[in-house]
Amino acid sequence: MLKVYVTGASGLLGRQVYNQFKQNGHSVLGTSFSRQNKDLVKIDLTDNEQVVKFFDGHEFDVLVHCAAERRPDVVLKDPKSAEKLNEKAPGMLAKLCSKKNIFMVYVSTDYVFDGKNPPYHIDASANPINEYGVSKLNGENAVISSGLANYLIIRIPILYGEIAFFGESSVDTLLKNILSANNHNKDLLIKHQNSSESNQINFKKVEGDLFQVRFPTLTTDVARVICEACTKRVLHNQLNINGIAHFSAKDPMTKYDMCKLFCEALDIPSDGFIIPVKPYPQANKESVANRPENCELSVETLESWGIDTSYQNFDNWWLSAIPKNSFISN
Numbered sequence: 249m250l251k252v253y254v255t256g257a258s259g260l261l262g263r264q265v266y267n268q269f270k271q272n273g274h275s276v277l278g279t280s281f282s283r284q285n286k287d288l289v290k291i292d293l294t295d296n297e298q299v300v301k302f303f304d305g306h307e308f309d310v311l312v313h314c315a316a317e318r319r320p321d322v323v324l325k326d327p328k329s330a331e332k333l334n335e336k337a338p339g340m341l342a343k344l345c346s347k348k349n350i351f352m353v354y355v356s357t358d359y360v361f362d363g364k365n366p367p368y369h370i371d372a373s374a375n376p377i378n379e380y381g382v383s384k385l386n387g388e389n390a391v392i393s394s395g396l397a398n399y400l401i402i403r404i405p406i407l408y409g410e411i412a413f414f415g416e417s418s419v420d421t422l423l424k425n426i427l428s429a430n431n432h433n434k435d436l437l438i439k440h441q442n443s444s445e446s447n448q449i450n451f452k453k454v455e456g457d458l459f460q461v462r463f464p465t466l467t468t469d470v471a472r473v474i475c476e477a478c479t480k481r482v483l484h485n486q487l488n489i490n491g492i493a494h495f496s497a498k499d500p501m502t503k504y505d506m507c508k509l510f511c512e513a514l515d516i517p518s519d520g521f522i523i524p525v526k527p528y529p530q531a532n533k534e535s536v537a538n539r540p541e542n543c544e545l546s547v548e549t550l551e552s553w554g555i556d557t558s559y560q561n562f563d564n565w566w567l568s569a570i571p572k573n574s575f576i577s578n
Contacts, residue, residue: 249275250269250479252275252478253279253310254269254276254279254311255293255314257278257280258284258285258412260407260467262278263412274475279291279315289302293341294333296340299337300344303344303348310353312478313353316355316384317329318357320359323378323379324536327383330379334386334387335383338387338388339394343395345396346394349398351481352400353478354399356384356402356403357384358403359381359543360376360388363460367545368543378538397490398481398490400477400493401493403492404470404545406462407465407470408467409468409575410467410577412576413576422503426511427514429454430514430521433451451521453521453522454507454521454522454523455522456504456505456522459502459541461502462503463500464497464501465497466497469495473556476555477550477555480554488553489553493547493549493550495547496544497561497562499561499563504522504525512567
């Protein structure tokens with residue numbers, strides 16, 4: 249049995265990592281800061297004194313560091329706060345793990361790449377084009393330069409899965425936009441059903457980006473991979489599980505594709521409602537971060553370690569989850 253510490257355990261990915269280790273019979277301690285529940289310890293990872301005190305008071309074999317500011321536009325607007333959490337905190341945690349011989353998993357992102365030459369292997373040159381990618385790459389480097397010998401940096405793409413509230417991920421934000429626009433349009437139809445101007449109603453539409461190719465990956469699949477890697481590395485002493493690895497689903501999707509799928513699941517006609525747009529590769533806006541075009545990740549390193557890299561199909565998951573409302577926790 250492993251003793252595991254999960255940071256960001258109230259977040260989109262952290263909840264599933266916490267649950268995965270629990271379900272596999274391991275002893276798990278989770279911390280969070282902005283979102284609390286009775287099972288988690290509140291800690292500010294940017295407060296070194298708090299972090300040191302926490303490490304001094306607990307013993308564990310594995311640290312899975314999920315906590316991060318993962319919203320590119322938020323990082324763009326407030327880079328100083330993101331620097332504390334995405335860059336300095338991982339380095340501090342890695343140094344403490346080194347002192348106590350703890351295996352550390354640092355969750356990073358496909359946004360460390362510029363999206364121009366996919367697929368990306370672990371030895372590909374990082375070249376982030378937004379502040380979020382820079383902050384996560386700096387976090388990687390902080391772990392590597394900390395003196396910690398036993399670590400796994402796992403880069404992952406955009407995530408989806410069970411959410412605690414609408415807007416928790418950028419994927420379900422699209423679903424939220426579709427539901428909101430559709431409800432607005434229904435209200436307009438009711439309001440103008442007897443009007444002679446009903447054919448001139450200005451219905452809301454939803455734009456779907458055709459430029460950026462994403463590989464949305466289910467949070468439970470990521471959690472499974474992390475748990476398997478830690479188990480093999482620490483319990484089974486598979487020492488080659490070390491360094492950088494990539495995990496990703498393999499089905500390419502644009503936001504336009506996702507919106508069309510959500511309409512299908514909701515039985516909403518998408519023609520004329522979902523509008524395809526292809527913006528310039530560089531946003532050049534103060535409030536919107538640039539996005540790379542295609543950061544497809546190669547999973548060959550995980551496969552060479554004997555890790556299960558299977559994944560659930562995006563379409564099938566949502567077509568099942570939306571009618572049952574099982575994508576949002578009660």
